[in-house]
Structure formats: C-alpha cells, structure tokens
Amino acid sequence: MKNNDVIKKEQHRKLIPAKPLNNSPNELIKKNISRKQNKNNIIQTKNVDKFKEKIDKYLKQIANGNFKYIIFMFSGTTYVQELRGNRPIKLTKTLLEMNVPVFFSYWRWHKNEEIPSYPDNRLFQSPIDKTLEYMDEIIKFNFKDKKKIFVVSFPYPYLVRIVNQLNMNGWVTIYDVRDDWEEFHKVKQAKWFDINAEKYIVNNCDIVCAISRPLQKKIQNYTKNKIIQLSPNAFDSKFIKDSKIKIAPRDGKAVIGYFGHLTDSWFDWESLIKIAKLKTDWTFEIIGHHMPNNLNLPSNIKYMGPKIHNEIREITKKWRVAIIPFKIGKLSNAVDPIKVYEYLGLGLPVVSFRMPQIHDYPYVFIANNVNEFILQIQKALTVSMDVKVIEKFLANNRWENRAKQFLIWGNKTLDNPDLIKLISRNNGI
Secondary structure (H helix, E strand, O other), X not given: OOHHHHHHHHHOOOOOOOOOOOOOHHHHHOOOOOOOOOOOOOOOHHHHHHHHHHHHHHHHHHHHOOOOEEEEEEOOOOOOOOOXXXXXXXXXXXXXXXXXOEEEEEOOOOOOOOOOOOOOOOEEEEEHHHHHHOHHHHHHOOOOOOEEEEEEOOOOHHHHHOHHHHHHOOEEEEEEEOOOXXXXXHOOOOOOOOXXXXXXXXXXXXXXXXXXXXXXXXXXXXXXXXOOEEOOOOEOHHHOHHHOOOOOOOOOOOEEEEEEEOOOOOEOHHHHHHHXXXXXXXXXXXXXXXXXXXXXXXOOEEEOOOOOHHHHHHHHHHOOEEEEOEOOOXXXXXXXXXXXXXXXXXXXXXXXXXXXXXXXOOOEEEEXXXXXXXXXXXXXXXXXXXXXXXXXXXHOOEHHHHHHHHHHHHHHHHOOHHHHHHHHHHOOO
16 A cells, blocks of 8 residues: 555544544544534533643643743653653653653543643643544644654554644654564554554654664665664663662572563563473562463462562562563564663663664673573673673663754754745745
8 A cells, every 4th residue: 555545544534532442543543523423422522621721721831931842742652650661751751851841642542541640730641532632733833932843652543644734834753663563563462553654654754763773774664765763762860779770689599580561462471481490499570560361370480560660679679680581573673672771770680582682782691592591591690790881881871862862853853944944835934
C-alpha cells in the first residue's frame, strides 16, 4: 500500500470518543467526532466541557507563561507516575525540571478510568481519546512566541492524518522510535500497528531518531530524504540515593536480580527457569509488572511484585549481579533497555542475552544461550569494578542530554528557511 493509500484509508476512519476503549486501539479511529451523537453513543456534555475547560486553561497558562517551549508528548504509554519509568515518562520529567511544559497524551483502555493528577501545573495529562477529540484545537492554538515540538512516541495510524497539519501550523515534529513496533506486532502486542503508516510518519516528520543502532539502520531503510538520528536511552541521576554510585557486593551469597516488564512476549522465562534449576545455590529476585499467571517457578526464583524506586534501591543492596533475560530475536536486537543504565548506576554488573546496542557498555556480559548465561554470571559475580568507569559512561548518557538534544533539533528545524516559508504561506502571511 502506498502512502497516499494510507491517507485515504485514514480519512475514512473516525473517532468515537465516548465509547470505552478496548483491546483494539483502532476503535478510536472508526467515526468522526460529531456533536450529533446517536442514542447509543451520547457524549456527556457536562464532563466533556469540564475537561475542555481544563485544556483551555492549561494552554492559555503556557501561552502567557515565561516559557520558551511547549512539548506535546504523544506517548502511547501509561500516565506519568512513580511505578513506571519508560522513555516518554523519563523525558517528560526531565523536561519539566528544565522548565519546559509538557502536554502528555497517555493510553487508557476505558473511558471511565480516572484521569490522574500531578503536582506540577506545567504538566497536563490527557487520555488519548480526549486528546484526539480536541487535537485540532490544540494544534491550531496560538502559543504566541513559544517553540512548539510534537514528539511522536509511537506510530499510531491516526497520525497519518495530522502530521503535515502539525508541520504547517508551526510544530516541529519528531518521531522518537523507541521500539521495533513491527516485531512487537508479531508477538501480538501493538495490535494497532500498520507498517505503511509508520513509513509515512518517518518520511513526513521533521526529525526521526531511534534508540539503538539496529533500529536506526532498519528505519533508515524507510526513507531517502533524511538521516535517522541515534538517541539511546539514558540514566536518571535521581535513581540512586545522593547520586553516589556504590559497587555491589563482590562476595557472599549469590543474589541475582531483575526489575522491569515481565511479559512472556519477550522475557525468556523458559531460559531463566532452566538456569535457576541448574544453579540451585543462586537466588533470583524478580521485580516488575505483567507477571504471567501460568508459571511454575523453582524455589530459588522469588517474585517480589512491582516496586517504586526507593524500594528497588533497598532490595538491590544485596544483589551481586543484575540480569536482562530477554528472548533472543529481532525484537530484542532493537532495544536499548533503560534498566541497563539503572543497573550500572546501582553498581551492578549486568548479564544479558544478545542485545547489540549494549554490547560495548561497561561491565555488561553477553550470552547467546543458557550455558553461556551461567558462565557470564559466574564472571560477573567476581569482576572487579571501577566506579570512575561507570561514572564516565553515565555522565555521557543522562536524560538531560537526551532532552536537550530534542530541544536543539526543535530549534534547528524551526530556523529552517523552507519551513518558515511553508508556515507563512499556510498562515496567509
């Protein structure tokens, strides 16, 4: 299907903002927003108007405030919170610390899910169904002299309809490729994914960046009119107490740990269970969410549930090695896990199945099978670690670096004479 076909296809998909969202995100794109609703799909005007008032208040606050930028983070993730630390959330928190306001569009499955509050009035959190309902008004809002940057954090097909509209209304559009969405789609995640839509977004956004070299190379094949930038994940200095790195215990009981997402779509539970059964004198502590329900874990694998940062810092004090046991394949080939930076910040050596982006990171040991994984853990348990090596690596890979790069890209693109002419022509200047 050609890009023009994608546009035509999207023009026939419309929104039903009042309908609960289900496991098919494309439900958002079925019918056009209309004030003339049928009996089975009535918008609750009072609630809609109340939310609209909140949006208007926020937009006016930013337009009249002492800010240089406004960032629209089209995240596709959950809302900003303590328990989750994905890339859009990390970037958003960092931008707020830099006094950059963020309109954060997040995913929710049902319209009756409560909209969260956040103790920083520079952040506005909007569920995707509400975002799409008011997208046109937000895009065209007069932010005065603010530089407007729209970050596409997932290639949602709806964006095919508006990416050029964003560009022509003075928004700098950045597609931040944080995952191999095609491979996610193959493991029954990202059910909304359409490769033709992603290719269109790549070719029509001002800037495109990818988190890993393999992903950068793949996306580069989608376009001949721009160079795909590399923007790996990074380290949050607040993740460690007092910003001081302390090397993990180099002797004592072998406690090995993991924190993060636990879905069996990419977490290699089969291999981890094999390793634990072969090394019964090792203890594995697993922290995270989306734990499968059908696992029969050996006694030396301890599932500890999801934890916030303060709890993780305490639990990991006794760990000697951290692990990333993701299934080897195209999906894991593309990733640059945030946890590897956090593990290093905690002074932990890391053992991972093959993951090209992290092969040259300090104190990271790579395995291609279960036996190699065991051997690499044995090496990591006793490796001598130099704090200065870790500090140097993390100093060059902080979220502040990534956020500043986004702002630099925004400035450079806004200064593009051709874009200025296009915006002026669109505004009738």
